[in-house]
Amino acid sequence: MQLTAYTKEFKKNLNIAYPVMLGQLGHVMVGLVDNLMIGRLGAAPLAAVSLGNALVFITMSLGIGFSFAITPLIAEADGADDLEGGRSYFHHGLILSSLSGLFLFIMLLIAKPLLYYLDQPPEVVELAIPYLNIVAFSMLPLMAFQAFKQFADGLSQTRYSMYATLLSNVVNVVFNYLLIYGIWIFPRLELEGAAIGTLISRFFMLWFIWEILRRKSKFVEYFKWSKKEMIKWTIFKRLLALGFPTALQMFFEVAIFTATVFLAGNLGTNPQAANQIALNLASMTFMIAVGLGVTATIRVGNQVGLKAYRELRRISFSIFLLVFLIMGVFALLFILLKDILPGFYIDNFEVVNLAAQLLIVAAVFQLSDGMQVVILGALRGLQDVKLPTLICFIAYWVIGFPVSYYFGQPERMGSMGIWMGLLAGLTSSALLLYFRFNYLSRKLIRTKEPLIA
Template identity: 45%
Template sequence: MIFPPDSTSHWLVKVGPDESRGFLLSHLLKLFLFEIFMLKFFRENKSYIQNTLKLAYPVIIGQLGLIMMGVVDSIMVGELGAVPLAAASLSNSLIFLVLIIAIGNAVAVTPLVAILVGAKKLNECGIYFRQSLIVNLIMGLIVFFIILAGVNYLHLLGQSHAVQQKAKSYMIIIGLSIFPLMIFQTYKQFIEGLSILRPAMIITLAANLINVFANWVLIFGKLGFPRLELDGAGWATFISRLFMAASLMIFVMRNQRFKIYDVSFHFKSINFPVIKKILSVGLPSGFQYFFEVGAFSFAVIMIGWIGANELAAHQIAISLASISFMGVLGISQAGGILVGNAVGEQNINLVRKNGFNAIILGMMWMTVSGLIFILFRNYLPYIYIRDEIVIHIASQLLVIAALFQLSDGIQAVGIGILRGLTDVKGPTVITFIAYWVISLPVGYLLGFKFGLGVIGVWIGLLIGLSCSAVMLTLRFNYKSRKLIII
């Protein structure tokens, strides 16, 4: 059922101009006061924050580059209509639901290498790289076979037939692109553990240009190529990911500073104890992401039960929110590296200082993002589509996105700095409770039982993010009070 605009968010739109203006002004005032507090904190902790930002900015730019590929795809696919955009949203959500476990496993090598660097055990860093390469390629193969089997069961998700048909071939093409992605991710996470961050950033930005050009050629059939529409966007993603993997491999293998680690592409000397260590940190890390991303992916499915317009609006709003989220992931990664270095040095005070500074920086980033979403909520959806119904719904979702920015930032950084402590099992339980025990049931009740539709589903996501943020912060405060044995 497609709810009319008034029924999906009466608590947002059935107010007079004065009440609406007062609502926005009160939140703007709170955000500005928070910014004043943050500026004071920055002055008092300048050196520590500079260390975090020095590591964070290349990761932030690189992460934004990655998410911009999805944004560009959404914009260009959006020109084909609501159904292809909905099919892209469904496909990417389902694929990412499985892929995030493999990516989370790959990310684990960064804090492990950072700890070794802090402990001056440089000779062991290359061992972790080579074993993670083996693990990540196997994980990529598993994910591909899951996608290959899963495309035959899209009809079980209750989506429209038109969306299902367009999603099938697109999902298989994206599945093929996972192999170069996992190779790129392995090299990227390894050198980031060594605090070398700019190469991956530069390569990711260059890949965006390739993705835009390939989308233009393959989606719309330019320069003599056939018009592939949504499948063209899939092949553009494959080409850009292949470029990323090849470029970073060549850079690392030809750079003299990495020679001592043996970063060549081979499978000799399998080290099962190291593989076990990688998996012990990596798999729980992957499931942390899985429970969060899974909640958002299941939200996509629930919104699909409401209608194609709501699903398209969700894709627009979540795409914009993902830009700010990828930025805070950079801060999370930097915080994890610095916490890992401090663990290697066995310095408790530095562990806590670096961790809490990363949380504060994440809050600052997301505060700015929330301001942007509130102020430009009626204009940002026009970047993606011209359908007025979709734009109206998306603008309402951006208000909720603005409200959950702080919680999202805190929980994202919390996971990163806890990973720097190699604490992954507790956060995995926390994310499961926050999203699957609290967020999704509340979202379903508000959306379908209380008649709020897509707005209700998003309120459920807001509540889950807030619970996760509180629990992860409390856990870091507890776990960082004692030394980690390395």
Template identity: 55%
Template structure:
């Protein structure tokens, strides 16, 4: 009898999988498109020399931190839109979109100014002077691209909230085409274009991000169902109460993302202090783990949309089923990736290294040895990472952001970073020790975020049952 009941229970989750995947896959492809912009920069700039590559890498670490704040903040728009969509309240959708886009534009300008002003940190951190001098103008230009990027996020989160996740995928793919073209002609000076080196890479990024917003705006404005939301924007309609509601949801979400991104940035800097081979191994393992993390991130957006929808319908019993179906799907997919990492942990590093260069043989062998160990930890850690990010998406869908912000801060910076620092600096584990700290932080976050979600939804379901 109990096995039959379990089968019924499991089947109610499994039948949600196809819709979850349908919503998630455009988000995943869009995220990979964002990553591709960075990969193209590294690949094309790498041909100029190691100093230029180091400058772009250093510059992008500043941009990445600023961008995480903007992206985290913008996620406040999705649950509000998705809830209003379930309630079929077009006025609420329109108002949230206009207020959210205004706040994203203002935040883009703020992040641009703050990033440009923070350049001096490179010199305080005692980065090599020739690298920092090259990185400074690169940062100025790419920081300017914060404005269109965060505006794009306003459009994206609006579209996601209406379960129209394909628009951002199309915009990113088109932006990548623009980016590859302008990067190529401006870095190397092809045809009528000047040879600008890494400044060319920065300008290519700026132009592609401006086009990303333009593509997104026109793709959505041409849709018959969405046209009504784009008409008659007026500053007279802006209300302090709605701005406050979005800010109250957006700021804790921005902090959650900042805590995680700065933890990983700290891991990169810690690895760098152990030597270039440890840093290279850390970078390879991080690229591989980040690629599989995109799948969990896509499911996190799906959780945010679907939980908000069911919250708008006041169906908390179905909300729990929907959320659990996404959690189970994320765990299954991350376990599959974990198995791949374990099987190929000694093979994968070879793809990132020039194995035909005899002068690099000793370094390459050391990098492969370190990376293969890191990938074994990454196999376990991505399961924790996948769980914490999908549960975080579900909690955002419930518009519960403050307690999760405290949970992520404690998990990453009170537990994770001290372990990474101690094991990396003061034991023989070195780079492996840094990753054990990351694993500990992510596992604590996953556990306590899930406890938070389970308690909250149980309470909401009981209240609904009693009423």
């Protein structure tokens, strides 16, 4: 097949992906703003935000991963022109996502004392606990927002969640500035001020997306609730069957990145702060890939609804090629700007130098990180989630984490060794997931679509 068969899809892929990219970057920007503003308070407060967010990101990955089940079901119903089915998936998904927000809030409160037993610097833990108390409550609006977002994404209407997240970032920046430093009539709350800013911005985000979606003609029919179809356990079971493995996929990946925070904390406050800077920068480029991963789920789901399996494979490979090119550019930028970017976070020579070294490893795994998340998105569109979940576990925790733990000891490679484990895990994941998608897509063409001369 000629290269143009893939490149001609780039424009449509990007039209769907760019709002998701910006929206996902909006989530990361909440952390970036916190890091930039708190970094001016010193290395210990920055490390405390890193430590508190480590638990938040683990639990949040479960909730967000679970909500991802909504998108392929909505996309398939949309491709098959099944309004009633799509509405039912949306309503049940909203109920489950809201309940998951409550569960994650309670889970964070219960898990909070673990920070005292992870061999972290005592001054960092003392600062992290009050921050975590407030951010935990923001799981409630965030998970409800995710249900609306994944629903709209499934209908290929990705720009509304982008508007919500970008505007919520403005709210976050304003309240962070006022509450961290005590500007005007507001008290100086430092880390707790950053947490309150995050909480306010997430309630705003939920209100905004609800308000804008319910007023658009495209969504009006989906917002009609009836007692007849409100609760169907078969729909809950299907969402759980897709959502639980997807949540575990995200959990396994986010958990290994979070493990780097704890491993770096064992090396000291400065290595932990450097690790947080490199993680934040890598997270921003990863969100670009996440946007294309969502695009893969949407477009593959549509083709499943249409039963067009040859098109499904061609479109998927166009997205794989696109993410490979984009992440290649980011890899080059990380190498060229490795000594400059960390300086925006903190004025500490040792922290900046350590972060610059980590960015070299981050540059290398940009390609595999981008590929694995997009291939996972395509498999999610096929509603294939169980074996990919096992693949993620093996790649990150059987291959990646042992490498991080062994080489991350201070007498070996330290911080660089920790990140070598990330490289090993992400590369293994990308390769194994590709083999899985290649097998399934070929099998669909062979068994469900007749050969066309």
